[in-house]
Amino acid sequence: MWADWFAFSLNGVFLMNDTQMIQELIDYSRLLFERKLIHASGGNTSVRRGNTVWISRTGAELGALTEDLVVTVDLDGTVINGSAPSKEMGMHLAMYRARPDAGAVIHAHPTFSIAYSTKIKDATHDAVPPFTAAFYVRAGRVPMIPYHPSGAMSLHEAVVDLAPHYHALLLRQHGLLVAGTTMAATLGIVEEIEQCCQIAVLVNGSGEALNSAQCLAIDQAMDRSWQD
Numbered sequence: 001m002w003a004d005w006f007a008f009s010l011n012g013v014f015l016m017n018d019t020q021m022i023q024e025l026i027d028y029s030r031l032l033f034e035r036k037l038i039h040a041s042g043g044n045t046s047v048r049r050g051n052t053v054w055i056s057r058t059g060a061e062l063g064a065l066t067e068d069l070v071v072t073v074d075l076d077g078t079v080i081n082g083s084a085p086s087k088e089m090g091m092h093l094a095m096y097r098a099r100p101d102a103g104a105v106i107h108a109h110p111t112f113s114i115a116y117s118t119k120i121k122d123a124t125h126d127a128v129p130p131f132t133a134a135f136y137v138r139a140g141r142v143p144m145i146p147y148h149p150s151g152a153m154s155l156h157e158a159v160v161d162l163a164p165h166y167h168a169l170l171l172r173q174h175g176l177l178v179a180g181t182t183m184a185a186t187l188g189i190v191e192e193i194e195q196c197c198q199i200a201v202l203v204n205g206s207g208e209a210l211n212s213a214q215c216l217a218i219d220q221a222m223d224r225s226w227q228d
């Protein structure tokens with residue numbers, strides 16, 4: 001009975017054990033591949049419980065992730081178990097350090113998100129047009145970071161700057177970086193952004209997104225605000 005009791009944190013959230021955390025990472029990484037949100041050995045994923053992060057190994061194919069391709073690190077990036085973590089680990093850790101409620105981070109290379117990013121010239125704090133309320137509820141404002149090489153320190157620094165203010169980032173000519181409370185929630189955010197970017201590409205500048213008053217009503221209902 002006490003074991004059951006301690007399985008729940010103070011806010012009532014079920015805490016998974018290490019094996020369950022790794023299985024969650026494997027299962028959702030495969031879903032990302034099956035839903036064509038990542039390709040080949042692109043993208044990387046992680047889950048966090050407290051100060052411990054489980055992240056895909058560098059070069060791992062997310063569609064075929066296994067336990068031995070998962071690396072355990074702390075929030076400073078020190079390897080606790082396993083070998084070389086993803087070279088984009090810095091982006092994941094920046095999200096976790098800035099967002100105590102983040103339990104999962106997905107870095108994916110979805111086709112329409114990348115396509116849409118190439119149509120925007122300048123970095124902006126409000127890059128993805130909110131064509132649906134489902135998108136805006138889950139993702140909210142999504143800033144775009146200009147192109148940086150994969151794994152570059154300059155990309156990590158750009159993420160460090162934005163992570164305290166936004167949980168979803170569009171990386172120009174590269175993909176998405178999204179943090180959420182759980183893997184399921186994070187995948188949902190990735191899918192909503194990808195769909196909105198697909199709509200943006202399809203309507204090619206002629207579609208009408210939710211207006212600022214409609215977005216503000218959602219923000220107020222969710223008791224949240226954004227940095228301009």
Ligand SMILES: [Zn+2]
Pocket residue numbers: 042043088107108109150174175
């Ligand atoms: Zn990448």
